[in-house]
Amino acid sequence: MSNMYIKTVTGMSVVVAALMMSPVFAAEHGVTTAPKGSSSNVAWTAEMVEFVAKGDKNRGGQLNQDLFCASCHGQVGIAPSANWPSLAGQRAEYTFKMLKDYKEGKRKGSHSAEIMTATSQLVSDQDMADLAQFYASFTLPPLPVGVSFDAAVGAQSKSIVTRGDGKRLVAPCQSCHVANGEGQETDTPALAGQTPDYFIKTMQEYKTGARSSDVYSRMRLIAKVLTDEEIVQMAHYYAGLTAK
Ligand code: HEC
Ligand code: HEC
Known part of the structure; x- marks a missing residue:
């Protein structure tokens, strides 16, 4: 502690x-x-x-x-x-x-x-x-009071979020997390309005494999080929989706 x-x-x-x-x-x-090795029960x-x-x-x-x-x-x-x-x-x-x-x-x-x-x-x-x-039961959250995002930084990830990157076999984020970051059935999470600090931390944990309960390694495989800079950009992109 x-x-x-x-x-x-x-x-x-x-x-x-x-x-x-x-x-x-x-x-x-x-x-x-x-069972040994399974990512989630x-x-x-x-x-x-x-x-x-x-x-x-x-x-x-x-x-x-x-x-x-x-x-x-x-x-x-x-x-x-x-x-x-x-x-x-x-x-x-x-x-x-x-x-x-x-x-x-x-x-x-x-x-x-x-x-x-x-x-x-x-x-x-x-x-x-x-x-x-x-x-x-609530709508997607605004950022916590005192937390801000940078729209210009977020915009730099727009291409990979909406179109992916064929060279690195990265599927567009929105093909799973949907265009407004609202997630979809069954267990693909909403990302809109998430705090950038948490977003970056958890993406880094997928990247190193420290977070590993994603079934079929879906997020680990993607995070592994993203640069730290891209992860920061995506965090600001999704944080901005619920900004008024
Ligand atoms: C093939 C579908 C798919 C694609 C493409 C995808 N994701 Fe995910 N994502 C998931 C699933 C499923 C989970 C939940 C995994 C788990 O159980 O840990 C997830 C989880 C996440 C989380 C954790 C959310 C939280 O609240 O902790 C973040 C952040 C994330 N994805 C960002 C992205 C970004 C950024 C991209 C694009 C580079 C992307 N994802 C592309 C399916 C996908
Ligand atoms: C002392 C602070 C604290 C308390 C109390 C707490 N949480 Fe959390 N919670 C966190 C933190 C920090 C994380 C992120 C952990 C990580 O990175 O794995 C988290 C993560 C989560 C997540 C995953 C979010 C995501 O986007 O993947 C859920 C769901 C959750 N908590 C629900 C609960 C519920 C339900 C309770 C009460 C029974 C609770 N938490 C109590 C701090 C707390």
């Missing part, structure tokens, strides 16, 4: 610290039921899609408060800080998959991922579906 983290969210750090010491966390953390069967679709957003809103998710992701899914992701308007299946991936130790890669691994031990599958529907 770094000092920076303790200073930022004192209340939650106590909860997370207590969790990490609890036998439940230790047991679940130590044991994995995943979440398989989108019709039953699974229906289960998430039936999540109760009102109960999810209550959990967002009671489990302190709001302290880092905001009351309505708009993060209060540049380095924490906003969740408003996110696709429910993607949010559900992420919570499962964290809980089952599949999404790793950074100290902040460890925070989510600890936090997600608190939530059941039903809670995940409810939380996912709660965040999905």
